[in-house]
Amino acid sequence: DEPPQPNPEDPYAKDPSRHPALHVNTLKPFNAEPPVELISENYLTPSQLFFKRNHLPVPEVDPAAYRLRVQGASGKTLSLSLQDIKKKFPKHEVTAALQCAGNRRGEMNAIKNTNRLGWNVGAISNARWGGARLRDVLLKAGYKQDDEGHVCFEGLDRDQSGTVYGASIPFKKAMSPEGDVLLAYEMNGEELPRDHGFPLRVVVPGIVGARNVKWLAQITVGPEESQSHWQQKDYKGFSPSVTWDTVDFSRAPAIQDLPIQSAITEPCQNASVSPGELTVKGYAWSGGGREVIRVDVSLDGGKSWKVAKLTGEEQLPGRAWAWKLWQLNTCVPAGTKELNIVCKAVDTSYSVQPDTVKPIWNILGVLNNAWHRVRVFVEEE
Amino acid sequence: DEPPQPNPEDPYAKDPSRHPALHVNTLKPFNAEPPVELISENYLTPSQLFFKRNHLPVPEVDPAAYRLRVQGASGKTLSLSLQDIKKKFPKHEVTAALQCAGNRRGEMNAIKNTNRLGWNVGAISNARWGGARLRDVLLKAGYKQDDEGHVCFEGLDRDQSGTVYGASIPFKKAMSPEGDVLLAYEMNGEELPRDHGFPLRVVVPGIVGARNVKWLAQITVGPEESQSHWQQKDYKGFSPSVTWDTVDFSRAPAIQDLPIQSAITEPCQNASVSPGELTVKGYAWSGGGREVIRVDVSLDGGKSWKVAKLTGEEQLPGRAWAWKLWQLNTCVPAGTKELNIVCKAVDTSYSVQPDTVKPIWNILGVLNNAWHRVRVFVEEE
Numbered sequence: 012d013e014p015p016q017p018n019p020e021d022p023y024a025k026d027p028s029r030h031p032a033l034h035v036n037t038l039k040p041f042n043a044e045p046p047v048e049l050i051s052e053n054y055l056t057p058s059q060l061f062f063k064r065n066h067l068p069v070p071e072v073d074p075a076a077y078r079l080r081v082q083g084a085s086g087k088t089l090s091l092s093l094q095d096i097k098k099k100f101p102k103h104e105v106t107a108a109l110q111c112a113g114n115r116r117g118e119m120n121a122i123k124n125t126n127r128l129g130w131n132v133g134a135i136s137n138a139r140w141g142g143a144r145l146r147d148v149l150l151k152a153g154y155k156q157d158d159e160g161h162v163c164f165e166g167l168d169r170d171q172s173g174t175v176y177g178a179s180i181p182f183k184k185a186m187s188p189e190g191d192v193l194l195a196y197e198m199n200g201e202e203l204p205r206d207h208g209f210p211l212r213v214v215v216p217g218i219v220g221a222r223n224v225k226w227l228a229q230i231t232v233g234p235e236e237s238q239s240h241w242q243q244k245d246y247k248g249f250s251p252s253v254t255w256d257t258v259d260f261s262r263a264p265a266i267q268d269l270p271i272q273s274a275i276t277e278p279c280q281n282a283s284v285s286p287g288e289l290t291v292k293g294y295a296w297s298g299g300g301r302e303v304i305r306v307d308v309s310l311d312g313g314k315s316w317k318v319a320k321l322t323g324e325e326q327l328p329g330r331a332w333a334w335k336l337w338q339l340n341t342c343v344p345a346g347t348k349e350l351n352i353v354c355k356a357v358d359t360s361y362s363v364q365p366d367t368v369k370p371i372w373n374i375l376g377v378l379n380n381a382w383h384r385v386r387v388f389v390e391e392e
Numbered sequence: 393d394e395p396p397q398p399n400p401e402d403p404y405a406k407d408p409s410r411h412p413a414l415h416v417n418t419l420k421p422f423n424a425e426p427p428v429e430l431i432s433e434n435y436l437t438p439s440q441l442f443f444k445r446n447h448l449p450v451p452e453v454d455p456a457a458y459r460l461r462v463q464g465a466s467g468k469t470l471s472l473s474l475q476d477i478k479k480k481f482p483k484h485e486v487t488a489a490l491q492c493a494g495n496r497r498g499e500m501n502a503i504k505n506t507n508r509l510g511w512n513v514g515a516i517s518n519a520r521w522g523g524a525r526l527r528d529v530l531l532k533a534g535y536k537q538d539d540e541g542h543v544c545f546e547g548l549d550r551d552q553s554g555t556v557y558g559a560s561i562p563f564k565k566a567m568s569p570e571g572d573v574l575l576a577y578e579m580n581g582e583e584l585p586r587d588h589g590f591p592l593r594v595v596v597p598g599i600v601g602a603r604n605v606k607w608l609a610q611i612t613v614g615p616e617e618s619q620s621h622w623q624q625k626d627y628k629g630f631s632p633s634v635t636w637d638t639v640d641f642s643r644a645p646a647i648q649d650l651p652i653q654s655a656i657t658e659p660c661q662n663a664s665v666s667p668g669e670l671t672v673k674g675y676a677w678s679g680g681g682r683e684v685i686r687v688d689v690s691l692d693g694g695k696s697w698k699v700a701k702l703t704g705e706e707q708l709p710g711r712a713w714a715w716k717l718w719q720l721n722t723c724v725p726a727g728t729k730e731l732n733i734v735c736k737a738v739d740t741s742y743s744v745q746p747d748t749v750k751p752i753w754n755i756l757g758v759l760n761n762a763w764h765r766v767r768v769f770v771e772e773e
């Protein structure tokens with residue numbers, strides 16, 4: 012059999028090739044996450060394994076012809092080439108995790124299907140980003156520290172009707188000297204890959220993935236949030252009682268900051284483990300620059316807890332944008348047939364994760380940060 | 393019988409008189425909370441009903457002789473009279489809730505006694521505070537916006553060995569133009585009452601009560617947190633697995649920012665209610681200036697939820713220091729004998745409360761923000 016030929020009328024025909032280990036949720040647009048067992052193998056997720064969350068086809072961009080439009084404070088629009096962005100602004104590097112609001116939606120779908128991407132625990136990854144500070148670009152465009160409103164981004168990715176991806180963040184976050192918001196052209200020390208926004212993307216540390224606009228085309232500043240579908244009619248949290256018949260999108264704020272999160276990446280769900288020594292591994296992260304200060308792990312479904320060992324680069328206070336990996340070396344009690352492994356994390360505001368998924372279930376299937384649970388079977392000796 | 397005569401050797405003999413409705417946890421030092429049914433009667437808690445959390449006897453202070461010592465950046469100490477503080481710095485007003493870290497400890501004690509104050513849901517109250525900005529005083533004392541470290545406070549309250557109450561907050565919070573940290577001399581439009589720190593106290597919006605030092609004697613700035621017992625060996629959070637034999641206080645950060653909280657104040661625990669219309673009321677608050685965006689209420693122990701109506705003054709983004717009151721007008725389903733009323737709140741970081749108390753139980757009995765539950769009986773028609 013011959014391999015399938017690309018269809019030139021397929022808007023996704025020019026999408027890049029991807030790492031074969033990725034678990035694909037949808038091919039068009041491409042949405043995929045790394046295999047669970049690889050997630051905590053690296054503090055910095057290799058770019059090829061970093062989760063991909065595309066809303067539209069990956070645009071083809073000629074870096075020489077690329078221009079970023081920035082609406083200036085005076086009304087005049089700045090047009091910046093890639094070289095302008097690299098040479099006219101100091102390069103700033105930040106280690107930050109990005110998490111999709113839909114991370115762990117699979118567990119929500121298991122309660123009641125949202126008919127949206129059934130992410131496992133891999134819609135979060137951690138990378139080293141390099142680029143210009145958005146703050147420096149906004150200052151160059153004439154904005155002042157005390158200006159207000161929202162900074163709106165548009166991507167070069169568009170559907171066949173011409174709708175482009177868009178999102179916004181508060182001006183205060185964009186302009187804060189401690190906000191570390193980047194216009195990134197590097198990921199893990201290399202040129203930004205096409206799937207991650209080549210040649211330029213926004214990286215908004217501590218804020219939901221959806222605002223980290225890729226293939227950045229345009230920046231505007233105004234009194235209103237982005238009017239895009241993704242800012243107005245998606246990426247918001249609702250009570251479990253809200254249905255598609257009763258939902259009022261104007262009543263919930265657009266997700267920015269995300270709550271404390273953690274997951275178990277080893278052992279895998281339904282794995283068999285040997286009696287005796289057991290290593291449990293995972294990640295933990297919180298939004299808003301809050302640092303993860305503790306991860307508790309239970310082997311008995313949450314009745315008793317042990318404290319895991321955390322690892323990760325030191326981060327500045329209030330600017331803990333990166334995740335932490337954690338590990339617990341423990342022992343499977345003799346006579347145990349099954350373990351119900353649970354993890355839960357705590358951040359610097361002493362915020363904790365809720366025990367169960369159902370009371371935070373919502374029609375969009377976002378914001379699942381319930382305790383993560385993995386059942387494993389203990390082999391007979 | 394004659395009333396008991398004050399003992400002049402009792403260090404608490406000069407404590408002020410208090411409102412008779414308060415529920416007293418300990419008399420010496422005085423620790424008391426308002427009756428549950430009064431908590432949500434007022435958006436601004438009347439000062440007499442505002443929870444009292446004293447660690448030591450209430451000092452007697454002559455306002456004319458009072459001086460605040462502020463260690464200056466150059467090493468020279470400023471001495472400020474009450475008039476200096478009122479006249480030399482602009483008066484700033486802030487509505488902020490204060491919450492004791494031990495609020496709702498009674499529910500933790502019911503699981504396993506911590507032998508510490510068994511607060512019900514009333515160790516939180518909301519007031520309008522007026523005073524000088526700490527930031528302005530620090531600037532006057534020669535500190536710069538970009539200085540670092542911690543601002544340490546000492547009170548005039550002391551035990552018989554001479555130990556004074558002390559605590560600290562990060563310099564960044566103290567100096568932030570948006571931190572709204574006050575040296576308050578007014579509470580709800582009147583002179584600060586003795587139980588709340590007359591003539592001057594610190595109000596640190598969004599931060600645990602314990603750092604809001606009353607009867608303020610001294611401010612110093614340094615690279616280390618306060619060395620006081622209350623900063624170093626109390627007001628920290630630990631895993632439920634940590635015991636007094638294994639606790640290592642150096643491993644947990646001092647609580648500053650507090651997590652999302654809510655409680656039901658009406659109906660009362662074990663109350664009888666009529667079938668038909670039912671009003672459920674309560675409060676909700678989150679630390680760090682995060683705004684409460686939603687409160688979910690369940691009548692069936694958490695199986696199904698309704699969204700409550702929130703009320704409260706508008707607050708600036710990231711500066712939501714006040715609590716919100718909430719109310720649900722609902723109906724008791726016919727044939728119901730008992731209701732298990734539950735509430736849980738969500739803040740702007742979409743942080744939620746954990747389902748149950750036991751997995752967050754800790755030896756200090758702090759940080760109980762599990763769903764609040766009230767059982768009521770439905771009268772027969």
Ligand SMILES: [Mo]
Nearest residue numbers: 111112220221
């Ligand atoms: Mo996302």
Ligand SMILES: [Mo]
Nearest residue numbers: 492493601602
């Ligand atoms: Mo407290």
